[in-house]
Amino acid sequence: xxxxxxxxxxxxxxxxxxxxxxxxxxxxxxxxxxxxxxxxxxxxxxxxxxxxxxxxxxxxxxxxxxxxxxxxxxxxxxxxxxxxxxxxxxxxxxxxxxxxxxxxxxxxxxxxxxxxxxxxxxxxxxxxxxxxxxxxxxxxxxxxxxxxxxxxxxxxxxxxxxxxxxxxxxxxxxxxxxxxxxxxxxxxxxxxxxxxxxxxxxxxxxxxxxxxxxxxxxxxxxxxxxxxxxxxxxxxxxxxxxxxxxxxxxxxxxxxxxxxxxxxxxxxxxxxxxxxxxxxxxxxxxxxxxxxxxxxxxxxxxxxxxxxxxxxxxxxxxxxxxxxxxxxxxxxxxxxxxxxxxxxxxxxxxxxxxxxxxxxxxxxxxxxxxxxxxxxxxxxxxxxxxxxxxxxxxxxxxxxxxxxxxxxxxxxxxxxxxxxxxxxxxxxxxxxxxxxxxxxxxxxxxxxxxxxxxxxxxxxxxx
Amino acid sequence: xxxxxxxxxxxxxxxxxxxxxxxxxxxxxxxxxxxxxxxxxxxxxxxxxxxxxxxxxxxxxxxxxxxxxxxxxxxxxxxxxxxxxxxxxxxxxxxxxxxxxxxxxx
Numbered sequence: 001x002x003x004x005x006x007x008x009x010x011x012x013x014x015x016x017x018x019x020x021x022x023x024x025x026x027x028x029x030x031x032x033x034x035x036x037x038x039x040x041x042x043x044x045x046x047x048x049x050x051x052x053x054x055x056x057x058x059x060x061x062x063x064x065x066x067x068x069x070x071x072x073x074x075x076x077x078x079x080x081x082x083x084x085x086x087x088x089x090x091x092x093x094x095x096x097x098x099x100x101x102x103x104x105x106x107x108x109x110x111x112x113x114x115x116x117x118x119x120x121x122x123x124x125x126x127x128x129x130x131x132x133x134x135x136x137x138x139x140x141x142x143x144x145x146x147x148x149x150x151x152x153x154x155x156x157x158x159x160x161x162x163x164x165x166x167x168x169x170x171x172x173x174x175x176x177x178x179x180x181x182x183x184x185x186x187x188x189x190x191x192x193x194x195x196x197x198x199x200x201x202x203x204x205x206x207x208x209x210x211x212x213x214x215x216x217x218x219x220x221x222x223x224x225x226x227x228x229x230x231x232x233x234x235x236x237x238x239x240x241x242x243x244x245x246x247x248x249x250x251x252x253x254x255x256x257x258x259x260x261x262x263x264x265x266x267x268x269x270x271x272x273x274x275x276x277x278x279x280x281x282x283x284x285x286x287x288x289x290x291x292x293x294x295x296x297x298x299x300x301x302x303x304x305x306x307x308x309x310x311x312x313x314x315x316x317x318x319x320x321x322x323x324x325x326x327x328x329x330x331x332x333x334x335x336x337x338x339x340x341x342x343x344x345x346x347x348x349x350x351x352x353x354x355x356x357x358x359x360x361x362x363x364x365x366x367x368x369x370x371x372x373x374x375x376x377x378x379x380x381x382x383x384x385x386x387x388x389x390x391x392x393x394x395x396x397x398x399x400x401x402x403x404x405x406x407x408x409x410x411x412x413x414x415x416x417x418x419x420x421x422x423x424x425x426x427x428x429x430x431x432x433x434x435x436x437x438x439x440x441x442x443x444x445x446x447x448x449x450x451x452x453x454x455x456x457x458x459x460x461x462x463x
Numbered sequence: 464x465x466x467x468x469x470x471x472x473x474x475x476x477x478x479x480x481x482x483x484x485x486x487x488x489x490x491x492x493x494x495x496x497x498x499x500x501x502x503x504x505x506x507x508x509x510x511x512x513x514x515x516x517x518x519x520x521x522x523x524x525x526x527x528x529x530x531x532x533x534x535x536x537x538x539x540x541x542x543x544x545x546x547x548x549x550x551x552x553x554x555x556x557x558x559x560x561x562x563x564x565x566x567x568x569x
Contacts, residue, residue, distance in 0.1 A: 308553070338482070
């Protein structure tokens with residue numbers, strides 16, 4: 001209860017500077033905190049009992065407005081809970097509210113929220129990254145103890161890197177997507193955003209596992225993710241894929257990464273600087289065909305009939321749909337619906353979507369081959385630190401490029417975690433650790449050893 | 464100048480008419496400014512996709528799932544669905560327990 005009250009006070013003090021929250025559920029939080037206290041008193045303790053969480057506003061919360069930061073769902077109240085919500089509620093966690101994001105998770109800066117942009121607590125003129133910008137900003141700013149995000153092309157890891165917190169995208173199929181508002185179904189995955197690696201492991205223990213409600217979730221056994229956290233990296237082989245040190249990368253990010261990799265070596269890991277994933281250069285094109293194609297199909301459901309925004313000043317049922325979608329969606333969502341509809345339309349399907357899915361197979365195979373040699377791969381999370389608000393808003397290709405290091409991981413479906421690895425001009429740098437499918441334990445082990453040998457995660461923005 | 468303009472037209476992968484057609488397929492209303500903007504922006508983005516033409520995918524099958532999955536069958540058991548009233552709570556318009564839309568037939 002004290003923790004919940006302290007966090008709510010922090011939100012009241014600081015939120016008008018950050019705008020991390022779309023909805024604050026103070027009454028629910030206080031009630032849940034009381035229930036959690038009762039459980040703890042009766043000796044019924046779970047590890048997340050009473051711990052306050054912020055949920056990205058793309059995950060359905062029964063009875064709590066779930067907007068996807070879109071005008072389309074501004075007043076949508078889900079009649080059911082996502083599977084992750086059921087699991088977290090069973091742990092007696094405390095729900096503080098819903099986190100701001102790019103509309104329907106499409107974006108890399110949270111500027112595409114239909115309501116307001118979120119600001120980076122390290123520098124209020126910079127973006128927090130996206131699309132899970134609200135959750136990442138809240139966690140580093142003590143407006144939440146941890147957060148749950150979603151990641152389709154970097155939406156957990158890139159904001160975690162920009163805000164200096166830990167963000168994990170699990171293996172595709174590791175966490176149930178039931179109740180996650182669909183963006184690109186073959187790429188979407190839910191994961192934790194936390195202050196440190198131990199918290200990340202604890203949250204994974206709570207949310208991972210097969211779910212009959214999500215046919216793409218996998219019934220692979222769930223280990224205790226905290227049991228792998230030790231400080232020694234002896235015997236681990238880590239590859240550094242040279243293609244990820246891209247042109248246009250900030251010099252400071254590069255040197256921070258090189259120092260971090262040296263640290264991994266000191267901790268006992270064997271480093272190979274010559275690892276290579278040559279198809280990386282195709283990943284951006286593959287992603288921006290596959291993700292918008294799937295999005296255009298998924299977002300067809302917003303027709304103004306069953307739920308959500310509805311415009312009826314129209315002469316026919318079709319015109320009503322067109323107007324509903326014209327007024328309900330923001331510009332980036334429209335851009336991707338257009339791109340995806342084009343890529344899937346008659347005569348273009350083979351040239352775009354099918355071609356992209358074939359190149360995707362090649363990218364997956366390269367990761368498979370790399371993991372025959374290495375236990376993990378290490379790259380920067382993003383080529384730059386957080387950029388200024390407005391800097392990339394008018395240039396979609398530049399915005400897409402800020403995910404160039406994270407989106408190949410979704411294409412391959414493998415897990416990856418971003419951990420704080422230094423600062424450039426007062427802004428955090430993220431290191432991305434990538435593993436083979438279902439090796440979250442290995443990448444969390446490496447992340448933990450690195451974190452314990454450094455103090456980046458202990459620094460807090462002065463705000 | 465005319466030459467330059469023609470060159471630009473040839474370079475543009477999507478013209479106005481195509482943008483309007485795609486918007487129709489997506490049931491997405493667009494205003495004049497958006498049609499102009501998307502013709503340029505989408506052409507630009509599509510050009511960036513040409514990099515994939517370099518890849519030989521003749522013997523490659525398209526990706527499905529990150530890990531090999533087998534179809535599983537569950538017992539054919541019935542279970543209760545959500546109550547009708549819950550589902551209709553978010554309906555913009557309803558009548559007699561149904562979603563209400565504009566007339567479909569003349």
